[in-house]
Amino acid sequence: MLLRPGTSGSPVAVVNARFGVAGSSWTASTTTAVQALQSGAGIPVSGVLDVATWRALLGAVTPPPTSPLGVVDAESAAYRSLSVRGWAFDPESTGPIQVRVTVDGVVTTVTANQSRPDVGAAFPGAGSAHGFGLTVAAVPGTHAVCVTAVNVGAGSDTSLGCQDVVVAASPMGHLDAITATAYGVTLSGWVTDPDTMAAASVRILVDGIVRGSASATGSRPDVALAYPGAPVGTGYAAAVDTGPGPHLVCVVGVNVGAGSDVTLGCTQVRVTGRQVSAVATLGSSRAR
Template structure:
């Protein structure tokens, strides 16, 4: 792209803050006729093979110029599997109808840009003509609105921080509708401390052109290099009409359970803001809990090159009944977009109440014999088990407390919490006839006392 001296000068004046490696962001190129020295074609398969994900191709300038390589590059990028966008180099002038003329000329050459890999059109705004700030802002709005009307999708705008401030006057309304392709060049393109200033009206950039002298296999000349704000799913969402573009993204990293509780953790980012967003949790398809993704996650900050800040993790716990459940987490869009699923997990939630098994209940020659085991999942210690024994012939209850402390390695192997959880009860009770026994385990931590076995004998 051509750049004004003002934009180039801005490269030396941009904000520097602590940062992390930038290698995780998706890269791509933007090309014009300059990338075809001597008519040399671009080998888009090699560009794709070098690890790049997208190409932005110059289509038109003013109302008379069409890039002679546009058609071949447009087709070649898509054939190689690259996402693609087309840009128009603006020549602002009065009357404002020139914006309509240029918008229509651009669309007549670039088409609707609604193919499967198409990320849309761009207004490349680098010249002001002889327009005032207010006039240039109006001219820009006119072009953007006309391309939106003709294609059915809002284009992006390419500009730099200082050009937007000094030439356009920092209008803040445009950024709410049209995404930003930001031009900003560090002295060291691989810098891990450089942060570009974002023009008024945007909270962040979608694409960032960070160098103009890149070398890419398949392209015979120096080429502009770009980074994309987000992940591949977000890039795909920009394509085919832009449905879901700019939606939050993230991950449900871990799910754990404890007594009547499911705990979830992960991260979520909305490319439209650097602020934390909400995460909603559903259990078995019904509302569970909300949380704010504001927990420090330096690993996420590193992966996204620090452009969204470190505080986008979430940790949330939901009370549930014991048993099998499906828990799902959704990232909530900061504006009015889609709320994508971060992930679902199937979990089995156990109670912290004691549990066990009455394995044998016999009355032989007047002797009562009960055998089983019981434990409390909140402790490895042996617990008290109370047997309540009812004689149908006598109509009376006997209450027998005991400690479930006998060695049961089979229980330890199956349930953990050690093996000292067995019990045996023997007692001579002649003439009592048929009986009924229920045993209750005494709770040791969270939870409550619970039946651990009942039987007729």
């Protein structure tokens, strides 16, 4: 269970980051930094990151050498949810261990049994099935997330750290398309606000002036697939008179509760006053 020259992956990236070395591959700078750490910590200087050196690197306070090792690779937020992923194993076992994820005091236990070839390569004696991942529902706002690797046998549980994760409260959506008509434009897209399960709405601005609004009540299966838990109706469509000439048309998602209004898209159109002159498709019409 050693990290040494020639190894790479997530564990090495963590080591490099602690030493201010870029990348996820072991370099000469990594070896030099490890040797300096070992010398300062009274550990035999080998230039190889063994369990004792790993614990010194993480700043652990003389824990038993049989306690779990692990790293939280990422804690992130999405629509009304947050996710945690990483890896953990116990030196006393090649089997998977349990990991406790605590969100605002509520504990969820997951098994660290997902494939992590990088961990297996870095710690050959441990095996590769030590990854974990969890996604939990979370209302908009700031949430305290802590992760603990549960000990097996001798030793004690290992804290993998705590971090605040912010779940967005502002609307999200997209202006999919605008079509110039004889005297104005028609437009469509989708919008939803994480603060409410009611239909969100948009304001339509023409040259900076509000000229219309629309409620998002249309069915958008692609949005429901991309954002589980979103309302059934997230699609909007509207027609707005602009008068002839060039115009900048913007669509703004109207905020509900915490957060703020969000511009979903803007585009320049030319209305001739006589016939359709342009169709603007703004990126993918599917949720993204």
